[in-house]
Amino acid sequence: MRLAICAGPATTGKTAVLRHVARKLLSLGHKVAFLKIDVQYAEEDEQLAAELGIPTRKVYSGELCPDHCSVMVLGDALAWAAAAGADVLLVETAGLCLRCAPYVDGGLGLIVMEATSGMNLPLKVGPMLSLADLAVVTKIDRVSQAEREVFRARIGEVAPRVKVREVNALHGIGIDPIVEEVLAAPLAFEGMQLRGNPPVGTCTICVGKKDIGWQSHFGVVRPLDNQTFYRGE
Amino acid sequence: MIERITVTTGHGRNGEADGMERLELRMGDVVSIVGPTGSGKTTLINDIELFADGDTPSGRRVLIDGARPPAEYRHDPARHPIALITQHTTFLSDLPVGLFLSTHAKIRCTVASGAVDLVEESLAFANQLTGEPIEAHSRMTELSGGQTRALLIADAAIICSTPIVLLDEVENAGIHRTRAIELLRRYRKIFIFVTHDPRIALLSDYRVVMKNGRITAVLHTDEAERIFAVKVSRLDDAMSDLRDRLRHGMRLDGTELRGLA
Ligand SMILES: Nc1ncnc2c1ncn2[C@@H]1O[C@H](COP(=O)(O)OP(=O)(O)OP(=O)(O)O)[C@@H](O)[C@H]1O
Ligand SMILES: Nc1nc2c(ncn2[C@@H]2O[C@H](COP(=O)(O)OP(=O)(O)O)[C@@H](O)[C@H]2O)c(=O)[nH]1
Ligand SMILES: [Mg+2]
Ligand SMILES: [Mg+2]
Ligand SMILES: [Zn+2]
Numbered sequence: 001m002r003l004a005i006c007a008g009p010a011t012t013g014k015t016a017v018l019r020h021v022a023r024k025l026l027s028l029g030h031k032v033a034f035l036k037i038d039v040q041y042a043e044e045d046e047q048l049a050a051e052l053g054i055p056t057r058k059v060y061s062g063e064l065c066p067d068h069c070s071v072m073v074l075g076d077a078l079a080w081a082a083a084a085g086a087d088v089l090l091v092e093t094a095g096l097c098l099r100c101a102p103y104v105d106g107g108l109g110l111i112v113m114e115a116t117s118g119m120n121l122p123l124k125v126g127p128m129l130s131l132a133d134l135a136v137v138t139k140i141d142r143v144s145q146a147e148r149e150v151f152r153a154r155i156g157e158v159a160p161r162v163k164v165r166e167v168n169a170l171h172g173i174g175i176d177p178i179v180e181e182v183l184a185a186p187l188a189f190e191g192m193q194l195r196g197n198p199p200v201g202t203c204t205i206c207v208g209k210k211d212i213g214w215q216s217h218f219g220v221v222r223p224l225d226n227q228t229f230y231r232g233e
Numbered sequence: 234m235i236e237r238i239t240v241t242t243g244h245g246r247n248g249e250a251d252g253m254e255r256l257e258l259r260m261g262d263v264v265s266i267v268g269p270t271g272s273g274k275t276t277l278i279n280d281i282e283l284f285a286d287g288d289t290p291s292g293r294r295v296l297i298d299g300a301r302p303p304a305e306y307r308h309d310p311a312r313h314p315i316a317l318i319t320q321h322t323t324f325l326s327d328l329p330v331g332l333f334l335s336t337h338a339k340i341r342c343t344v345a346s347g348a349v350d351l352v353e354e355s356l357a358f359a360n361q362l363t364g365e366p367i368e369a370h371s372r373m374t375e376l377s378g379g380q381t382r383a384l385l386i387a388d389a390a391i392i393c394s395t396p397i398v399l400l401d402e403v404e405n406a407g408i409h410r411t412r413a414i415e416l417l418r419r420y421r422k423i424f425i426f427v428t429h430d431p432r433i434a435l436l437s438d439y440r441v442v443m444k445n446g447r448i449t450a451v452l453h454t455d456e457a458e459r460i461f462a463v464k465v466s467r468l469d470d471a472m473s474d475l476r477d478r479l480r481h482g483m484r485l486d487g488t489e490l491r492g493l494a
Contacts, residue, residue, distance in 0.1 A: 118327045145282065145317040146388050147326045149310040150336045164308070173279075173289050 001078055002030075002088040003107030003188040005070070007128050009121075012114040013138035014092050015044045016169035017178065022052055024179045025088055033086035035077050037061060037070050037102075038094045055084035066093050067100035071194055074104065078188055088182065101127040104192045108185035110134040110178070115143045115151050115166070122151075122158045130159045131195045134181050141168045235314055235396050236260050236298055238281065238423065243293030245273065245447025251293070252449045256441065258423050260396065265434045266427045268443030274427040275320060277443065278399040281425070282317045283307070291446065310340045316389035320401040320427075322378035330356070330376070330384065331369030338392050351392050358416065359387035362408040364480065379407040386413055390420070397423045404430040411473065432469045435462035468493060 004021070008014050022032045036044045036058040045056035057080065061069030070093050081089040093102045103109025111132040113121055116139045122129060129135060135155050140148050152164050163181070167174035204217040214221040214231075222228045240256040258264060266274045273291070280293045284302045287294055295302070297314070305312050326333055334355055338348040352369070360366045362383040367376060376384065382403065389398055398417065403426065404410050414433065417424065426433050434440050435458055442450040454462075474489045 116325050120327075141279075142321075143325055144319045144321050144385055146333075146337055146385065146392075147324060149340055150326060150328070150333060152310065153336055153340050171290050173283060176286075176288055 001082055001086070001188045002182060002185065003078070003091070003104070004088070004110060004182045004185070005091045005093065005102050005104065005107060006110050006112060007067075007093045007102050007132070008112035009117075009125070010094070012112045012117070013136075013167075013169040014112045015047070017112055017136055017138060017167060017175070018090050018092055019048060019051070020167075020169060020172040020175040021179055021182065022048065022054060022090060023172070024175055025182070026052065026054070028179070030088050031086045032088045032090060033057075033081035033084050035059070035073075035081075035089065035091045037066050037073070037091065039066055042094075044092060055081070055086060061094070065097040065100060067097050067102040068198070070102040074192075089188070098124065098126050098128060100198050101131040101196060103131050103133075103195045104188075105195055106186050106188040106192045108133050108182050109195065110136055110181075111162075112136045112138055113155070114139045115148055119151060119154050122155045127196050129155070129162065132159070132162050133185065134178065135159070135162050135164045136178060137164060137166045138169045140166045140174075141170065234260075235423075238397065239296040239299065240277075240281065241294040241296070243280070243285075243291035243447075245291075245445045247445065249445075249447055251447050253451055256448065256451065258425070260423055261421055262439075263418070263424045263437045264426070265437040265440040266425060266443060267429070267434055267440050272443040273446035274443055275401055276446065277441070277448070278317065278401060278425060278427055281397075282315050282399060311342075313393075314395050315397040315399060316393035316395045318382070318385045318389050318398070318400045318403065320405070321385075322381050322405070324373035324376060324381055326373045328373055329369065330367060330371050330373055333373050334369075334388065334392065337388060341392050341394070355384075355387040355391045358391055359383040361416070362386065362413050364407075378405075383408050383413075386417070390417055395422070397425075399425045399427075401427045402429065404428060404433065407476075409473075411469070432462070432465050435459070435465055 006014050006018055025032050032054050034048050034054060034056040036042045039061050042058050045058040049056040059073055078089060109132045111129050113135060115137050137151060148166060155164055165174060165177050204219055214223050218231050220228055221231045238258045242251045242255060244250050266277060268274050276291060280289050280291055281295055284295045284307055285293050306314060331352060334352040335348055338351040342348055342351060356367060356369060363380050367380050367384060403413055428434055435454060437454060439451055439453040441448055442452060471490050471493055475485060478485055
């Protein structure tokens with residue numbers, strides 16, 4: 001099974017990119033399945049099923065970090081996609097947790113960023129960018145060529161290893177090179193691992209304690225003036 | 234050195250094919266693209282800048298010196314031979330002008346030491362085209378529409394310094410466009426102007442006419458038009474003069490138009 005996991009901030013164009021990628025893959029004779037992971041609301045699965053007639057699903061991560069949720073469900077999702085007759089699984093995550101990245105060591109990890117966002121976005125998205133294989137820059141139709149080039153350079157400063165591809169996802173311009181990367185990536189395999197090291201430790205806020213101030217909490221805590229430390233047993 | 238660009242036949246919005254075998258642009262050509270609003274002018278120059286390969290809505294392909302351009306042209310800005318001055322009149326980049334230009338200069342310029350000079354040179358160029366000067370410490374997002382266009386033109390001419398320059402409606406946004414064209418034409422390049430302006434169109438060697446997303450004709454500027462161009466320029470200078478007086482709070486009394494009759 002081929003696998004592409006697509007992360008990125010909300011409304012950057014993840015669905016718009018995957019829609020064109022799926023369409024191109026279908027035209028090349030591949031069978032595509034689509035999974036959307038979101039925190040509380042998503043309708044991409046219905047849209048893409050209706051437009052492209054492909055098997056789609058969604059899961060709501062609810063209490064879990066969406067990236068953690070994708071780790072939990074990915075095994076099942078690959079089995080589901082295979083049972084549905086697909087040879088490529090496209091996963092769109094919400095990408096809200098900027099400490100984690102959902103990419104695994106099989107398949108392609110791609111982050112979608114919009115050229116219209118501030119020049120500091122590449123500095124803010126952490127492992128979601130640095131652990132990706134490919135950074136897709138959308139909305140190039142909305143900015144000047146000079147801004148596109150400077151935005152690309154900002155990505156290169158943070159993540160020199162990550163390939164950058166620019167697209168206009170509204171008109172599907174620049175999609176072919178992304179499809180080539182999806183098809184060139186290593187296949188998904190039994191026993192895949194998450195890339196990089198997820199941040200360790202939870203805190204009492206994670207389990208629902210709402211008091212303000214670190215003095216009320218245990219586990220990994222953080223005062224304003226000091227670094228994070230561990231409080232408790 | 235690039236000698237020519239070829240645009241192969243694509244189609245318009247309703248699928249009707251472009252009305253030419255192929256469009257050949259040669260080094261040193263000055264070309265205009267004309268047509269009603271929404272006729273696909275911007276789309277055509279975007280096809281060129283992106284080296285379309287049948288993967289854009291028009292289905293056109295772009296060749297450089299008769300062959301598919303190498304992938305690095307698209308993926309490495311230092312090697313991209315085209316500078317595109319888009320129709321945008323606002324920047325979305327939240328950087329100070331100086332930092333933006335020096336970052337761009339580092340990408341485009343292979344000799345890193347030259348980057349500082351390029352920034353100053355670009356600002357000086359841009360400030361010849363605007364009314365109120367642009368300062369290195371201003372934020373890009375604060376610039377006016379005219380300042381934005383002036384900076385884009387300066388950036389293309391000095392920092393990009395490419396053999397091919399595409400300009401989308403330079404006449405808009407109140408910059409000194411005659412001065413811009415004069416400054417630009419000192420360099421030997423392929424210039425493609427998207428324009429609604431008769432003066433710019435008549436300055437060109439030929440013009441590509443568009444309608445409903447397709448190329449309908451290529452008109453070479455003929456002898457009669459070249460002679461007429463002198464009159465058009467005079468008329469245009471008189472209009473610029475009027476605009477300038479208006480900008481500087483003066484009264485208009487018609488004396489500006491005297492030499493025209
Ligand atoms: N060959 C084509 N096939 C399909 N759609 C096209 C084609 N050419 C242009 N379009 C679409 O038509 C719309 C208008 O085109 P474009 O922006 O290029 O017009 P324009 O001539 O630059 O207009 P303006 O003078 O207002 O700047 C765009 O949405 C574009 O995607
Ligand atoms: N102009 C432009 N709009 C885009 C582009 N890509 C996406 N959009 C628009 O941005 C909005 C959000 O896109 P969507 O794919 O839903 O983002 P997601 O939340 O990351 O999945 C939609 O209105 C898209 O049409 C692009 O390249 N250019
Ligand atoms: Mg989406
Ligand atoms: Mg236009
Ligand atoms: Zn997380």
